[in-house]
Amino acid sequence: MxxxxxxxxxxxxxxxxxxxxxxxxxxxxxxxxxxxxxxxxxxxxxxxxxxxxxxxxxxxxxxxxxxxxxxxxxxxxxxxxxxxxxxxxxxxxLISSNLLTEVVVVGRGVIDLAEGRKTPIAVSTIKSAEIQDKAANWDLPEILKSTPSVQNIKAGGFGDGQMFLRGFDQTNTAFLLNGQPINGMEDGKMYWSNWSGVMDVANAIQVQRGLGSSKLAISSVGGTVNIVTKTIDNKSGGYIKQTVANNNYIKSTIYYSTGVSEKGWSFSSLLGHWQGDGYVNYTGGQGQTYFFSVGYQPNINNTFNFLLTGAPQWHAAAGRGTIQEFLDNGIRYNSWNEEGVNSPNLINGPEGKRYPGGRNIYHKPVANLSWDWNINESSSLSSVLYGSLGRGAFVSERISNGTGFARGSYNNHNWYGLVSNYSNELSENFNFNIGADIRTYNGLHFRGVNEFVGISSIDESSTFSGNYTISNTYGGINPWGMLFNPNTDHDQRLDYDYEENITYYGLFTQLEYSSDKLSAFFQGSLSNQDHVKTDHYNFTESTDSEKVSNFGYNLKAGTAYEITENHKVFGNVGYYSRQPFHDDLFDNIRNSNDLIIPAVENQKITGFELGYQFGSEFVSANLNAYHTTWGNRTLLSNNGEIFDTPAYESYQTQGVEQIHMGVELEVFTRPLKGLKVNGFVSVGDWQFNGNGRQRTFDSDGDEIGSSTSVQLDGFKVGGAAQTTAGVTVDYKLLSILSVDANWNFYKDLYSVGSLTQESLKLPTYNIADLGISISPKLKENTYLKGISFRLNVNNLFDEVYLESVNGNTPASVNPSENWKGLNTSNRARFGYGRTWNASIKLSF
CATH class of the missing domain: 2.60.40.10 (Immunoglobulins)
Structure with a gap:
């Protein structure tokens, strides 16, 4: 006892x-x-x-x-x-920073944020609070428009926008979601309609212009955009958010996170639904967003996280019209849908406009499993295993007198990959990284019947050999139906039927030296791509193309010196030997396995950057200068006519060289308590150098004539404004009320087209936006932790402007045939007029 x-x-x-x-x-x-x-x-x-x-x-x-x-x-x-x-x-x-060290809980060694090395780069960061305030019914490019050398083109329908970075389009900018590459494997394209929910779960977005800090085996020309989503939240909580906007847009979202339990588990999920009529006529759409994340931290040295997200959606598309058609009908005019327009997608049946202008229907669930392992005090390993199943089509009706069918042009894929990075602090001054980037991709492309109208089958025996009747339908108008009924029968397909298999494997490494004043780094990567195309000829036999293997590499190096605590200078240089896209390799991507002769060779990219950074308590600034030479590229373009008509032509121009150079300045100030004033200006000179050889194809993808030499030397690169500027003001008027506004200026914007003649210079324009936030104080110890209201008004002064022109027809001698110096026969898109959105968010 x-x-x-x-x-x-x-x-x-x-x-x-x-x-x-x-x-x-x-x-x-x-x-x-x-x-x-x-x-x-x-x-x-x-x-x-x-x-x-x-x-x-x-x-x-x-x-x-x-x-x-x-x-x-x-x-x-x-x-x-x-x-x-x-x-x-x-x-x-705490003071704002471009660094995002605290964001990444999982995949830290794979997600290539700017603080991955100490040598500075040209970078801009959009944080969670700004994303939540300004995203509303917009896609990511709109949120990034107030950063240097970035331009957003809305392009009509929901999710159809594009982003340009230093004059390079989305196919030449690397987009990463928590370290996972999400550009299309076949052509590098981005379709924002497939990522409509990413703004709801984004913790931060970082834009690295030019060479960037990416350690992956990715040779992006314009830069890298890192999207970092929620994964593991330290604290439990969530929110319910309701958004309404112009043209009957409505969006409902609910999010909840359990926080981290005592045993190291955490769960978070988000569900959302949106729908709207669209700003442009007949461009309605709707979709859902789902996000689920489960994390497990068994000890301080290991963190696991599984993430699943998707955004099934459908939306109607908008076609380009001539400038004159917009002037006659208003900037919301849609050439693919207006009554009386001779369009192959116009619906004349009694059932009305079921597929106005063609409907994009897609579902692309993405899953990844991350593991961070702190091996010891000096070394760690981060890995992300991911997979994606894409199912969907562009659907248009083939109806006459109330009967017919809806035809879907399917673009399905099965995509799997692994990214892994090992990091070791060799000494107090040296840090070493080495990793692997492996991807396998199977793309399935064909046409089929989505649904029948007034009939139950179609006879295609006159087109294909033997008795060929199509009676099966796939997908319908529902993106969930696309996912679970993806059309696997080769004998029930229309027009074309082929597969693409791409295998990508690369190694990358980085060595960094850093001391109190001086830092330097070297990065390198090697990669190989294997390409095989399979045609299912007449749906009775399959034939594989010759296997194409392309080897590529990139080298980057840089150094920085800290003059004083407030002043730093840096310089970076890089050289890429970049493989061509899969779609650039074949003579006719739809109807032929023949390789282009002579074979398409690697693109050659050389980049130089110089920078200066200044930082103090109330003012900081970044000044960057860049020069990029992009040689031996293959450029795809068209004449701007309506697809599926005899007038439509597309062009493939080989041997093209572009030179992009410019200067960028960002300034961040806090002149008064509660007031932030930030600004930027970027001045570029982007033009073609030398000449190229151009091939012409009709709307069926068949080559017309033979290749011809085209004169490109000195032509301006079109698509994005080469001079941009902007100012953002954020002022906290009261403890519960703040107002923000931004102004963006665009100059030296040029048209795109066939490249047979010089591009056209578009009119200069500027846009102002306004935002108001109200967050009333609540009593303590209530279940409701917070309430906030947000109002955004974009294009406040209803500026009328051309955001893009596809054509090169020079101004007419007859002034009545011109608008602001442009021939009104050119096909174009006007930007959106004044729009608005409002939201209420309840946090718990």
Whole structure:
């Protein structure tokens, strides 16, 4: 009994000493404008003991000692170390930063953020709060328009927009979702309708212009855009958000996260639905968003996370019209849908416009599994295993007198990959990375029947050999139907039927040296791509093309020197030998396995960058200069006519060289408490150098005539404005009310077209946007942690402007045939007029 008594007394003493030895410290974390930062992390330095701030930015943390240091961090802000000797730390203010160290919980070694090395690059960061405020019913390119050398083209229908970076289109900019490449494997394209939900789950987006810091075996020309989504939240909570906008747009979203349990588990999920009529006539659409993430941290050295997300949707498309047609009918005019227009997609049956102008229907679920392993104090391994199933089609009706069918042009795929990166701190000054980037892709392309109208089958015996009757339908108008009924029967397909198999494997490495003042790095990668195309001839036999293997590599190096604490200079140089896209290799991608002769060779890209950075408490600035030579590229274009008509022609121009050079300046200021004023200006000179050889194809993809030489030397590169500028002002009027506005200016924008003659210079324009946020204070200890209201008005002054022109017809001698110096016969798209959206968000 005496021994038991002693044990109990000893245990009681130990527990009491532990409790009495603990100290509670409190404080509040705010941003530079004095707003609370809910969810900020406070960790005792050198330990895993920590806490998170509540909705009001307040925290309580138990510490073992009455003195020490805590590390305070929050997404998109510079971390701060705070010493404590008392129980109240007071108000801790964090300053905005382009770095995103605190964002990444999983896949840290794979997601190539700018702080991956100390040598600076040309980079801009959009943080979660701004994304949530301004995204609403917009795609990602619209959110990035206030960064240097970026232009967004809305292009009519939901999700059909494009982004240009330093004059290069989306096919030549690498887009990564938590380290996973998401550009199309066949042609590099991005379709934002497939990623309509990414804004809802984005923690931050970082735009790396030019060479960037990407360690992957990716040879992007324009730059890299890193989309970092939510994965593991430290604290439980969620929100319900309702958005309404012009043209009957409505969007509902609900998100919840459990936080991290004591056993290391965490779950988060998001569900959303949207629908609307579209700004352009007859471009309605609807879709859903789903996101599910489960994380597990068995110990401090291992973190696992599984993520599944998708955005099934359908939306009607918009065609280009002539400038004159827009002037006659208004900027919402849709040449593919208006009554009386001779369009192959116009519906004349009694059932009305079921597929106005053609309907894009797609579902692309994406899943990835991440593992971060801290092997020891100096080395770590990060890996992301991912997969994607794309199912969908562009559907248009073939109906006469109320009977016929809806034809779908299917573009399905099965895509799997692995990215893995090993990092080792060799010494105090040297850090080494090496990794692998492996992808396998199967693309399935064909035409089939989505649904019948007034009939149950069609006889295609006159087109194909033997008795050929199509009676099966696939997908219908529902993107979920596309996913689960993807049409696998070769004898039920129309027009064309082929597959593409691409295997990609690469190795990449980086060595970095850093000291107090000087840093330098070297990056290199090797990759190989294998291409095989399979045609299912007449749906009775299959024939494989010759296997094509292309080897590529890239080399990047740079150095930086810190002159003083506030001044830093840097320089980077890179050379890429980049493989051509799969679609550039074949004579006729739809109807032939023949390779282009002579064979398409690798593109050659050389880039140079110089930069200067200045930073102080109230003002910081980034100045960048760049020069990029892009040689031996293959350029695809068309004459701007309506597809599926005899007038439509497309062009493939080989041996093209482009030179892009320019200067970019970003300035960030905080002149007064509660006021932020940021601005940028970018001036570029992008033009073609030398000449090329052009091949011409009709709307069926058959070559017309033989290749001809085209004169390109000195022609301006079209598509994006070469001079842009912008100012953003954010002012907190009251503790619950803030107002922000931005102004964007576009000049030196040129048309695109057949390249047979010089591009046209488009009129200069500018756009102003306005935003208002209201966040009323709520009583403490309520289930509802916060409520906020947001109103956005885009193109506040209803500016009428041309955002793109596809054509090269020069101005007419007759002034009545011109508009602002442009011949009105050129096909074009006008930008959106004034639009608005409003939302309410309830946080719990």
């Amino acid at each position: 005496k021994n038991i008594k002693n044990i109990l007394l000893g245990a009681l003493f130990f527990v009491t000493a532990t409790i009495l030895g603990q100290t509670k410290i409190t404080g509040k974390v705010v941003d530079e404008m004095g707003d609370p930062l809910p969810g900020a992390n406070i960790v005792v330095k050198g330990t895993t003991s920590g806490a998170a701030t509540d909705f009001d930015g307040k925290f309580i943390l138990n510490v073992e000692s009455s003195s020490g240091v805590v590390l305070v961090s929050f997404v998109g802000y510079e971390s701060k170390e705070v010493s404590y000797t008392s129980s109240d730390l007071g108000t801790i203010q």
